[in-house]
């Protein structure tokens with residue numbers, strides 16, 4: 316009988332009924348359970364495995380009792396599953412992976428080692444080896460990584476021939492594709508440190524401000540924060556403050572009372588704060604929020620109550636606020652373009668998503684990730700990718716960041732001539748892209764928000780061609796050609812919200828960036844056809 320059996324984790328003592336509901340999953344994992352038992356006997360250390368739903372699908376020794384139970388998400392094994400990284404915990408409770416662990420009082424581990432298990436490049440499970448005494452600590456140091464590798468090899472092989480096993484491992488996550496940190500591809504030091512920060516702040520309720528260039532993945536980070544938080548089962552409501560016309564953003568956020576607008580919904584309408592109650596409200600492009608609304612937002616955040624437009628009743632809310640911006644908000648605040656007080660209120664936890672050109676190491680991973688995704692959508696296996704193309708990907712500067720790279724790969728997969736993805740398919744796109752350097756990312760992050768909306772230029776500051784004196788010929792030309800392509804795209808797809816969405820896609824920019832450019836170039840008419848924007852006028 317196993318000497319560690321009395322160390323069974325407290326979460327293994329869950330209701331028996333829970334086990335009954337997962338019997339079919341456990342049956343499919345029968346061979347895995349056998350392997351875990353054998354390896355555990357050979358190495359004299361306890362092992363257990365959780366699937367993507369945190370269900371313990373195999374376990375030995377102290378963990379035999381845990382098979383069929385759900386492991387808490389906040390333990391070291393949960394940390395490895397979510398972060399996708401092996402973790403050696405030699406100092407339980409002090410280690411970062413244990414910091415938020417709910418099992419701290421009952422945990423008997425002296426040390427543990429966890430490794431995520433990837434099948435077909437997707438993390439589907441995690442295995443942990445646990446040491447309860449000093450000799451086992453040594454075994455852990457010397458053998459745990461090999462044991463994890465043996466289990467991974469077994470699962471990779473077995474999943475090839477048994478689709479049910481893969482489903483048993485991916486659990487419900489198979490339906491939602493992937494969640495949390497798994498969706499954020501990137502192993503560069505900057506991305507690893509960002510993932511660490513996400514893990515650390517996800518359980519907290521402090522306001523987070525995510526900054527980084529357009530297309531770097533700020534929304535993905537916000538989603539990961541939500542999915543890894545205790546609010547994960549409540550709504551995640553995202554609003555793009557730059558994409559909603561000024562005239563309606565206030566009512567979108569705070570709702571309106573009955574009879575506030577001509578044509579307003581009878582009985583009024585709850586705002587996004589109310590919709591997000593219990594969950595997370597993601598305020599994307601926060602720097603685009605008009606100044607007068609910034610004051611109101613600050614008040615609402617301080618009082619944790621919202622009053623609908625034209626209403627008298629206050630609605631308390633319990634919402635975690637995450638904001639994002641692709642401009643440097645501190646700089647904006649210093650220049651009087653964003654309220655200092657709101658900036659401080661929002662940036663309790665500041666996170667920065669690095670530009671893609673600063674993390675070469677991730678480019679190849681992302682190329683393979685998206686190639687696999689788009690090939691799978693066509694029902695095809697991952698094609699081989701020309702090393703010359705990879706070099707080209709790495710040498711390009713990616714002003715549109717991951718969004719731009721994703722579009723390149725999608726194009727490549729769909730338009731490649733042969734089976735493999737080679738440089739010839741994409742070279743023309745690279746050349747074209749290099750001709751138009753004024754792409755969203757660079758501009759939004761590196762420039763002060765010097766809006767050169769034509770309407771704001773006084774005649775004294777422009778030359779005969781209309782070019783502002785302080786602008787170079789090249790950048791003036793660039794802006795003019797950009798205006799032209801935006802106008803062309805808008806007239807092709809239409810000025811409706813959907814039309815703008817499609818135009819933004821075609822132009823490789825986010826909808827918010829398109830709106831900003833529309834504003835900047837004075838194409839203000841483009842707002843006119845937005846759904847409900849022009850007709851709604853506030854009565855009082």
Ligand SMILES: Nc1ncnc2c1ncn2[C@@H]1O[C@H](COP(=O)(O)OP(=O)(O)OP(=O)(O)O)[C@@H](O)[C@H]1O
Pocket residue numbers: 498499500501527528529530531532533534535536599640641717718721825827828
């Ligand atoms: N690290 C990543 N791994 C996988 N996909 C990514 C990553 N970063 C970004 N993406 C993908 O790139 C696209 C753009 O990402 P996202 O919308 O999160 O960027 P953003 O920084 O919020 O952009 P914007 O500031 O323009 O709103 C999305 O399709 C997203 O899924």
